[in-house]
Amino acid sequence: MRKILIVEDNDKNLSLFKLIVESMGHEPVTASDGKEGVRMAKDNLPDLILMDIQMPIMDGISALKILKADEATKHIPVIALTSYAMKGDRERFLGLGFDGYMSKPIDTESFIITVKRLLERRSQDEPI
Ligand code: MN
Secondary structure (H helix, E strand, O other): OOOOEOOOHHHHHHHHHHHHHHHHEEEEOOOOOOOHHHHHHHOOOEEEEEEEOOOOOOOHHHHHHHHHOOOOOOOOOOOEEEOOOOHHHHHHHHHHHOEEEOOOOOHHHHHHHHHHHHHOOOOOOOOO
């Protein structure tokens, strides 16, 4: 079981992502804005973070910058979740430092594949 932090301000999306993470046998931890997300990441040191982009108080890009600038959290993979999919988005978000990208509404199967792939990459990165 891995700990996965879900940062999402939309309740419906949050419930859905939580349900999928639980169905995969992992433990979800949640936050509803970027600032709370950064705090939860530092407190819980999750194995993976799913980060919405448009959120109140602090958006996902600002939260990512803080997490990637902190020694304690910079190794944690962060997947961007965007609701305004446009051509070139993937490249743009990966260029900003995100480790993965998914557009909403999400496709459950590819959501699961992306989460699995990043969790595997994480375990390979870990020092022995
Ligand atoms: Mn949002």
